[in-house]
Amino acid sequence: MNDLGTAMRDVAEHVDVRAGFVGDVLRGGQRRLALRRRGLAVAMAAVVGLIGFGAGVLVRVRSDPGPLDVRLLEPTKGNLANDRSTLLRATELWRSSTAPTWREERGVTEFRGGPHVYWAGVTFGGDAAVVMQEAKAQDRWQTMVGLIATDPADGVRKLVGSTNPRDPAGLGESFQFGWQDRTFLVLDRPTPVYLSQAAAWDHDGRAHRTWTLVKMDDGVGLWTVPEGSDPATTRLVATDDPPTATVSADRLLTTRPASSYVRDGIYARRTGAPAVPAAVDRLFSAGTRLLVGADARTPPIDVDPVALLRAAGMTDLGPDPRAGTWRIRGRLPDGELVLVGEYQQSPRPSALYAVLLTDRGTPEQVLRGSEVEPSSVAVVRLPDDRGWVAAADGKQLRYRTSTGGDWLGSDTSAALLPHDAVQVQVGTQVVDLTR
Amino acid sequence: MAVHAAEQDFEEFVVLRSQSLLRTAYLLCGGDRGAAEDLLQDVLEKMFVRWRRIKGPAEPYARAALANASANRWRRRSRKPEADWEQAGTPSVGGHEDAVVAQDAVLRALAELPPKMRAVLVLRFFDDQTEAQTAAALGCGAGTVKSQTSRGLARMRELLKVEVAR
Numbered sequence: 001m002n003d004l005g006t007a008m009r010d011v012a013e014h015v016d017v018r019a020g021f022v023g024d025v026l027r028g029g030q031r032r033l034a035l036r037r038r039g040l041a042v043a044m045a046a047v048v049g050l051i052g053f054g055a056g057v058l059v060r061v062r063s064d065p066g067p068l069d070v071r072l073l074e075p076t077k078g079n080l081a082n083d084r085s086t087l088l089r090a091t092e093l094w095r096s097s098t099a100p101t102w103r104e105e106r107g108v109t110e111f112r113g114g115p116h117v118y119w120a121g122v123t124f125g126g127d128a129a130v131v132m133q134e135a136k137a138q139d140r141w142q143t144m145v146g147l148i149a150t151d152p153a154d155g156v157r158k159l160v161g162s163t164n165p166r167d168p169a170g171l172g173e174s175f176q177f178g179w180q181d182r183t184f185l186v187l188d189r190p191t192p193v194y195l196s197q198a199a200a201w202d203h204d205g206r207a208h209r210t211w212t213l214v215k216m217d218d219g220v221g222l223w224t225v226p227e228g229s230d231p232a233t234t235r236l237v238a239t240d241d242p243p244t245a246t247v248s249a250d251r252l253l254t255t256r257p258a259s260s261y262v263r264d265g266i267y268a269r270r271t272g273a274p275a276v277p278a279a280v281d282r283l284f285s286a287g288t289r290l291l292v293g294a295d296a297r298t299p300p301i302d303v304d305p306v307a308l309l310r311a312a313g314m315t316d317l318g319p320d321p322r323a324g325t326w327r328i329r330g331r332l333p334d335g336e337l338v339l340v341g342e343y344q345q346s347p348r349p350s351a352l353y354a355v356l357l358t359d360r361g362t363p364e365q366v367l368r369g370s371e372v373e374p375s376s377v378a379v380v381r382l383p384d385d386r387g388w389v390a391a392a393d394g395k396q397l398r399y400r401t402s403t404g405g406d407w408l409g410s411d412t413s414a415a416l417l418p419h420d421a422v423q424v425q426v427g428t429q430v431v432d433l434t435r
Numbered sequence: 436m437a438v439h440a441a442e443q444d445f446e447e448f449v450v451l452r453s454q455s456l457l458r459t460a461y462l463l464c465g466g467d468r469g470a471a472e473d474l475l476q477d478v479l480e481k482m483f484v485r486w487r488r489i490k491g492p493a494e495p496y497a498r499a500a501l502a503n504a505s506a507n508r509w510r511r512r513s514r515k516p517e518a519d520w521e522q523a524g525t526p527s528v529g530g531h532e533d534a535v536v537a538q539d540a541v542l543r544a545l546a547e548l549p550p551k552m553r554a555v556l557v558l559r560f561f562d563d564q565t566e567a568q569t570a571a572a573l574g575c576g577a578g579t580v581k582s583q584t585s586r587g588l589a590r591m592r593e594l595l596k597v598e599v600a601r
Binding site for chain 2: 007008009010011012013016018021022025026029030031036084085087088091095114
């Protein structure tokens with residue numbers, strides 16, 4: 001007897017379940033359950049129909065079409081697809097994470113079927129698993145997708161990111177995780193995905209990016225930002241053709257760093273995370289209004305500086321720059337108007353911008369000025385020899401047109417300087433006006 | 436919420452016990468790997484539907500369901516299983532040709548047995564079930580299990596042409 005048992009065990013020893021078997025069983029079981037319920041419903045309808053025919057009772061049988069997303073029926077992909085403990089842990093974490101708060105944030109009212117591990121694998125950012133499940137949100141069935149990985153902030157394995165139907169930027173099926181949030185994972189999709197690691201900025205303050213096609217392997221694309229580069233500047237876009245300088249922002253696949261909650265949000269406030277220093281309104285206090293030039297009748301200028309900066313190509317793809325609320329306005333000798341303010345495009349420091357407008361207030365040109373250093377003077381040079389605007393909070397400003405010449409003018413906080421000015425004096429500090 | 440927990444419970448069972456159950460199914464199918472996966476998947480899907488109504492431990496239930504389903508499967512097809520001899524019983528144990536040949540012979544012999552007799556041997560000697568447990572699983576009497584075991588071992592001995600100790 002024992003010999004036969006041993007022989008059988010030897011024969012069967014090499015037999016193991018194939019990848020995706022568990023998912024296939026669960027989906028098959030759910031299909032059978034749905035069919036069984038449908039059968040019961042049809043039977044009930046027939047009975048009720050027979051009984052209620054005379055009374056005009058109408059019974060409508062709900063159809064259950066099964067998953068709308070074929071990915072929910074595919075075997076698990078990735079080099080950990082056969083690791084059953086990884087798959088089980090991933091679905092457990094998904095279930096425990098998709099709690100009422102999570103569902104409320106996303107408008108999810110109902111789940112259908114069980115969670116499916118679409119992909120599981122080893123990445124530079126540690127073991128990760130992509131889990132998806134059908135959910136009813138905003139009155140329609142859609143696939144919710146999340147990433148189970150190790151949170152770089154606390155080293156705990158959890159749901160570090162998930163799609164959000166309520167957020168227009170939250171449907172990208174793209175995630176950011178791993179050490180310093182340097183690893184990007186994007187799900188394969190019909191449209192090619194391109195990645196750019198950082199913007200390059202030209203002398204005029206315009207952003208330029210070069211793009212690399214993200215290679216999809218076994219259902220996902222993975223990319224890890226090398227040390228020395230800032231993952232916050234990485235951008236992903238989904239577009240049929242290679243992106244150009246004017247790639248539309250709606251092509252952007254937004255990623256939220258897995259550990260971002262440590263820096264902002266409720267968790268950060270509760271744990272006393274250090275306050276982030278103000279990015280703008282560093283030169284003058286918020287709301288300050290200053291007038292430069294000789295014409296005291298310069299009209300108020302009402303423009304949206306961020307929209308103008310964006311139209312001029314002076315913003316990066318992704319989050320809009322932050323614009324300060326202080327303004328300097330003035331009329332130039334040729335009658336045109338100028339508006340100067342402060343803006344900051346992360347991760348660059350804040351700088352001055354200047355908008356040149358016709359005498360009727362129509363914007364014509366947008367310029368980038370010097371970086372803002374509150375202890376010094378900030379300047380922006382106007383084109384076509386129309387001079388400079390200089391600003392330093394509460395300081396007296398004077399200029400001269402040759403080194404060693406006499407100091408001219410005397411304005412406080414802001415001044416419109418002639419084009420031939422070569423130096424500006426701020427208190428006792430002398431600053432060269434470099435062209 | 437109860438449905439949710441039951442589904443989670445079932446998933447855990449499938450994850451943890453599929454390998455062991457598949458090996459039983461593999462032997463019940465006479466070494467036909469594809470048939471064994473189909474058989475196990477079919478049984479587990481049916482278990483999913485009635486999961487909350489299954490009384491007692493799930494694994495013996497699953498093994499009994501496998502044994503019965505394998506017997507019924509061949510009955511439905513009205514023919515004996517045709518194991519893929521090129522694949523079945525040729526595990527990758529390079530350098531142990533004798534062992535491979537022996538394993539191959541065991542599978543061939545199992546495949547030659549009538550399905551119910553094979554189920555009795557698999558439950559008794561692979562799953563280590565008692566005669567009573569085997570009888571309960573297959574819905575027959577203990578006497579039937581005893582006689583099927585006796586005749587099955589004799590047939591195996593004949594097929595293998597080696598001594599199988601009782």
